[in-house]
Amino acid sequence: MTAIIVAEGDTRYQKTLRVVGRNSHETRGSSVFKDTEHLIRLAVVLALGVVAFVGLRAAVVPKSFGQYGHYRGAAIGEIAARPIGHAGHEVCEGCHTDVVEQKKLGRHVVVPCEACHGPQAKHADDRATIKPPKLDTAVVCSRCHEANSAKPKTFPQVATADHAQGIACGTCHQPHHPKIEEAAESKPAAKPATGGKK
Amino acid sequence: MEITRRRLLLLLPAAAVAWKYIQAGTPEAAPNYKLGEHWWGMLIDIPKCIGCGSCVRACSAENDVPDGYFRTWIERYHVPDWAIERPEVESPNGGKDGFPPNQSTGKNFFVPKLCNHCADSPCTQVCPVGATFVSPDGVVLVDKNYCLGCRYCVQACPYGCRFINPKTNTAEKCTLCYHRITKGLTTACAEVCPTGARQLADLKNPNDPIHEFLKTHSVQVLKPHMATGAKVFYNGMDGSVR
Numbered sequence: 001m002t003a004i005i006v007a008e009g010d011t012r013y014q015k016t017l018r019v020v021g022r023n024s025h026e027t028r029g030s031s032v033f034k035d036t037e038h039l040i041r042l043a044v045v046l047a048l049g050v051v052a053f054v055g056l057r058a059a060v061v062p063k064s065f066g067q068y069g070h071y072r073g074a075a076i077g078e079i080a081a082r083p084i085g086h087a088g089h090e091v092c093e094g095c096h097t098d099v100v101e102q103k104k105l106g107r108h109v110v111v112p113c114e115a116c117h118g119p120q121a122k123h124a125d126d127r128a129t130i131k132p133p134k135l136d137t138a139v140v141c142s143r144c145h146e147a148n149s150a151k152p153k154t155f156p157q158v159a160t161a162d163h164a165q166g167i168a169c170g171t172c173h174q175p176h177h178p179k180i181e182e183a184a185e186s187k188p189a190a191k192p193a194t195g196g197k198k
Numbered sequence: 199m200e201i202t203r204r205r206l207l208l209l210l211p212a213a214a215v216a217w218k219y220i221q222a223g224t225p226e227a228a229p230n231y232k233l234g235e236h237w238w239g240m241l242i243d244i245p246k247c248i249g250c251g252s253c254v255r256a257c258s259a260e261n262d263v264p265d266g267y268f269r270t271w272i273e274r275y276h277v278p279d280w281a282i283e284r285p286e287v288e289s290p291n292g293g294k295d296g297f298p299p300n301q302s303t304g305k306n307f308f309v310p311k312l313c314n315h316c317a318d319s320p321c322t323q324v325c326p327v328g329a330t331f332v333s334p335d336g337v338v339l340v341d342k343n344y345c346l347g348c349r350y351c352v353q354a355c356p357y358g359c360r361f362i363n364p365k366t367n368t369a370e371k372c373t374l375c376y377h378r379i380t381k382g383l384t385t386a387c388a389e390v391c392p393t394g395a396r397q398l399a400d401l402k403n404p405n406d407p408i409h410e411f412l413k414t415h416s417v418q419v420l421k422p423h424m425a426t427g428a429k430v431f432y433n434g435m436d437g438s439v440r
Contacts, residue, residue, distance in 0.1 A: 071331035075341035082377035085260040150306035
């Protein structure tokens, strides 16, 4: 453009320009860009690059990525699909109604079944073959009731070594209804009475 | 259709692809569970905690937590009256096997800990690949198929709630028993707590007792100065708790 304006009204310059032009781009077709096939090649390479990027991205990035945010939305479903281990006390209470009645008599009514018996979802699913193991009351009871100054003062605690002298708690106390009735009449929080009800 | 050699060769790769999907299993969507209708948190009543370790054992069993690692644990605080700012804290085996006898002087209490499921969680912000995130119902989760195991999140969590699972080499943490709460159950730790010291809370559910509790009690979150938007509320928490 500039060259044309400069050349206006001056044939000498026009002639020179034509000569220059003939030797370079003017002979090769386009008047807007020079070396068009180079540009086309570049555009094709760029377009291929874009296609490759979009294609690769679609193949590599999981479909649900970005569904809810910058993460794989399907992961939520995968995490939620894990099978449960603890059935929940409502499930236990559906069958073990006798234990529910026993627990109602004492303060252990608030203690959920699986706190002592451990995860029992498998037992709940297949009651016939999977049986929960028998518990050792010497171990299980002391987890909660072993005296410790960090426990709330109102929580019933004993130093099991002094209180039971190595006898399992279940010898005297019924775990589902732990208060010993006979002993409670004479002396609350009594020493284990021999022959106490199991 | 007759199975010719050519057809078998075509069928084999197709079967291999199908088998991959069969093995992966179809994630069972919890019926009637809508992500947008919940905003999960937890309430911990410190004066009720007896440090029995039931929650830690239940969590380990429910979630296959490797030995020596904890998604939840119990700390025992011993605060001498002359050193309120410098409490002695211990958590032998995460409190899984209970606690040995301790001093009777000073203030002694148990503090159960778990992921605080922060609304503005530092751990999810640092993840370079988008493997950890706050779900639309407010639970901080890890996508173990996407995690690189780079440990950024482990060091970003101000509460020390994350670890690298030695088997999978990916980050692991409390999921607030996401597989249970989406099925209408409570978390394993809250399920087994014999004193009700832990309670799952749905902050979006107007009928959840958490709202009445928060209105009528003085509750606190851990490290409020870090503005993480923690959603595990502690009732009766001493100022010495870190």
